[in-house]
Amino acid sequence: MNRRNFLATGFASSTIPFIKIKNEQPADKVRLGFIGVGLRGRNHVEQALYRDDVEVTAICDVDPDAINRTLKITQKFNRKDPAVYGKNDHDFLNMLKRDDIDGVVIATPWEWHVPMSVESMKAGKYTAVEVSATVTLQESWDLVDTYEKTGSHCMILENVCYRRDVMTVLNMVRKGMFGEMLYGHCGYQHDLREVKFNDGKKFYGGGVEFGEKAISEAKWRTQHSVDRNGDIYPTHGLGPVAHWMDINRGNKFNFLTSMATKSRGLHKYIVDKGGADHPNAKVKFKLGDIVTTNIQCENGENIVIIHDTNSPRPYSLAFRAQGTEGIWTEDNKSIYLEGKSPKAHSWEPFESYQKTYDHPLWANHAASAEKAGHGGIDFFVIRAFIESIKNKVAPPIDVYDAAAWSAISPLSELSIARGSSPVEIPDFTRGKWKTNKRIFGLNDQF
Numbered sequence: 001m002n003r004r005n006f007l008a009t010g011f012a013s014s015t016i017p018f019i020k021i022k023n024e025q026p027a028d029k030v031r032l033g034f035i036g037v038g039l040r041g042r043n044h045v046e047q048a049l050y051r052d053d054v055e056v057t058a059i060c061d062v063d064p065d066a067i068n069r070t071l072k073i074t075q076k077f078n079r080k081d082p083a084v085y086g087k088n089d090h091d092f093l094n095m096l097k098r099d100d101i102d103g104v105v106i107a108t109p110w111e112w113h114v115p116m117s118v119e120s121m122k123a124g125k126y127t128a129v130e131v132s133a134t135v136t137l138q139e140s141w142d143l144v145d146t147y148e149k150t151g152s153h154c155m156i157l158e159n160v161c162y163r164r165d166v167m168t169v170l171n172m173v174r175k176g177m178f179g180e181m182l183y184g185h186c187g188y189q190h191d192l193r194e195v196k197f198n199d200g201k202k203f204y205g206g207g208v209e210f211g212e213k214a215i216s217e218a219k220w221r222t223q224h225s226v227d228r229n230g231d232i233y234p235t236h237g238l239g240p241v242a243h244w245m246d247i248n249r250g251n252k253f254n255f256l257t258s259m260a261t262k263s264r265g266l267h268k269y270i271v272d273k274g275g276a277d278h279p280n281a282k283v284k285f286k287l288g289d290i291v292t293t294n295i296q297c298e299n300g301e302n303i304v305i306i307h308d309t310n311s312p313r314p315y316s317l318a319f320r321a322q323g324t325e326g327i328w329t330e331d332n333k334s335i336y337l338e339g340k341s342p343k344a345h346s347w348e349p350f351e352s353y354q355k356t357y358d359h360p361l362w363a364n365h366a367a368s369a370e371k372a373g374h375g376g377i378d379f380f381v382i383r384a385f386i387e388s389i390k391n392k393v394a395p396p397i398d399v400y401d402a403a404a405w406s407a408i409s410p411l412s413e414l415s416i417a418r419g420s421s422p423v424e425i426p427d428f429t430r431g432k433w434k435t436n437k438r439i440f441g442l443n444d445q446f
Ligand SMILES: NC(=O)c1ccc[n+]([C@@H]2O[C@H](COP(=O)([O-])OP(=O)(O)OC[C@H]3O[C@@H](n4cnc5c(N)ncnc54)[C@H](O)[C@@H]3O)[C@@H](O)[C@H]2O)c1
Pocket: 035, 036, 037, 038, 039, 040, 041, 060, 061, 062, 063, 066, 086, 088, 089, 090, 092, 107, 108, 109, 110, 112, 130, 131, 132, 157, 158, 159, 216, 217, 219
């Protein structure tokens, strides 16, 4: 069975079989349009331009500075200037009317993801959306319903799914090396205090020098910490774990409970940096400093997700994979497999397993990934989107993944608001999880 037939089979059983696959030649060129060319969007533009088979036909951003910076990138690659949109917040609708765009990459603030993705799918474009894909539960349904109505694919650009170590673990999970899976642990543990307050002058009254990144994200990201108490950024951790556990493909999330600590870090940061009289010292942040969510899966596994962005700490996504026969943890880069590891009850370094069980995607494409920079994962995630368009197949991370992973945010908010009571996680596949086949990481294609 060749790859295309294989994907076609997986696709037909998992979603609506509208694609003609047989005898179809891959497209030579893929024409992309970008909505939101801030820091993340420009990174995607650059990754796409490394490829000769991609044309960037249009870009859209309401910030002229973002547009200018993007044009400099396309010029650096000696490409034709893309058409520019961004006269107002809804100019993306005009961009979507173009018939020289096959795929649209959306990297705007979270609240824009679904309105833009829905319109892009309706316009018949392959759609890629940044993480988290959705903010509310209704939005997760809107993505799924629009896909099912239009047949236009929607991929969530969860780059961490392509991290080399988590793909190696995926390989080992699928070979049964951990036995039967019991437990996944993950999170977003990233001290974002600088990022959240990095429009410095406005927030502190000046004097604090910060990087470009924070200035731009602080414009929209910080407000979510004021308004919401839940795991507001779950997918970097959850994406890889969902693949280990075959979520939406033989397994599903059933329910969750979430708990939040008190909120201290952001207020303390303002006072420490700007003084107790700083106007923003009056801001009440709803977001607990550490939010822990526990998911019960249909096949009996538990997944714990930590959201921890307001306190001083080193970066870690806190991955742990555990089954009846062994355990891997990211933080100490170690593994223990019963009957295989040399010493009972003792960790063994993961390094040799990383080499032996390296996922074929990485083993075969590491050189190109490294050439494209950014540690490789951004190369792989945008490559997967482009190859899906070229081959006219479903993307390996699909709309059901986008809906289910992102829904953890509003559902964790609900659980916390109800005193950590269990909250049901909807089955966005409407039962198709029982027969859906795996599509992510099956081979070295994408
Ligand atoms: N996967 C990752 O590793 C990763 C890393 C960083 C950011 N992200 C995600 O990427 C997205 C963007 O983050 P960022 O850091 O680039 O933020 P950013 O603020 O730098 O960029 C967002 C851009 O969207 C533009 N924009 C806002 N509203 C718009 C509209 N209506 N029409 C057109 N443009 C509009 C803004 O002007 C800005 O340039 C977020 O969803 C974020 O979570 C993902």
